Amino acid sequence: MKKFKLYSLFGEQEEKVFEPITTNIIEFDGNFSLEQSVNNIIHGDCLQVMRTMPNQCVDIVITSPPYNLLNSTGNGLSKNTKVGKWKNAAIKNGYVDYEDNMPYDEYVEWQRECVSEMCRIIKDDGAIFYNNKNRVQAGLLQDRGEILAGFPLRQIITWKRSGAINFNPGYFLPTTEQIYLLCGKNFKLAKGANKNTDVWQVKQEMKNPHPAPFPEELTDIIVSSTTGKIILDPFAGSGTTAISSRRYGRNFILIEKSRKYCEIAKARIDGREDWRDV
Ligand SMILES: C[S@@+](CC[C@H](N)C(=O)[O-])C[C@H]1O[C@@H](n2cnc3c(N)ncnc32)[C@H](O)[C@@H]1O
Secondary structure, three states: OEEEEOOOOOOOOOEEEEOOOOOOEEEOOOOOOHHHHOOEEEEOOHHHHHHOOOOOOEEEEEEOOOOOOOOOOOOOOOOOOOOHHHOOOHHHHOEOOEOOOOOHHHHHHHHHHHHHHHHHHEEEEEEEEEEEOOEEEOOEEEOOHHHHOOOOEEEEEEEEOOOOOOOOOOOOOOOEEEEEEEEOOOOOOOOOHHHHOOEEEOOOOOOOOOOOOOOHHHHHHHHHOOOOOEEEEOOOOOOHHHHHHHHOOOEEEEEEOOHHHHHHHHHHHOOOOOHHHO
């Protein structure tokens, strides 16, 4: 049994016990079963999987899709960068089974379809915490308003990171990402959680083999700020959402396209010491 320090924006620290459980990786075959998916990892394309999920079957979605980072107008990320500011950025190589390089319009359309499915499958008192990031492309701000237009956006939380790697003489070094809170009409935070404010200062995660993981502190804040019992992460990566879900006694469903990341997430949730080397 492992003990983890709990994070709080107010400096209080309590210990929460994370009890590893044995999870299964389910190969998506076109059919979704809620019973079989809970506390398991579905290996598949999240849009295809979500389309088979019933209406209002999960309470909370916490997710961070790929940011389309390799689609860049220049002075940005490139897979072949061997020198300079990007050379040590794990994300420059993209994900193991996903290029992260769509034409911008296609990316927006894809993400709108994903968000639309998330809105359909959360309950009336549920919510979606959708993490994405503003970018400057061809000298102009590309925010995520186009993706989220028309969806029930209630708040934009600022995630203040400790640093950044996007140096450009044309604008100030960005050190923030956004967490868009989209809500069912009856959504309420857990008691007292609104004191967490709308700016969260959380360092980026450095000890995870996944190139773009959530820090556990971030998902801890989200899970502990909500009361939902089933938490979905459709872009699950290394499974950080599941770790926080278990820590707070909630159930999770993970969906991830890369078999490799499914295996890392499984080893991590199962409590294997060597999950980083899987
Ligand atoms: C920003 S990462 C998420 C990282 C995760 N929050 C964590 O803590 O490790 C995005 C993930 O989406 C996955 N992905 C990309 N396209 C996908 C798709 N169509 N369906 C499911 N997962 C996908 C990538 O393989 C990657 O692991």
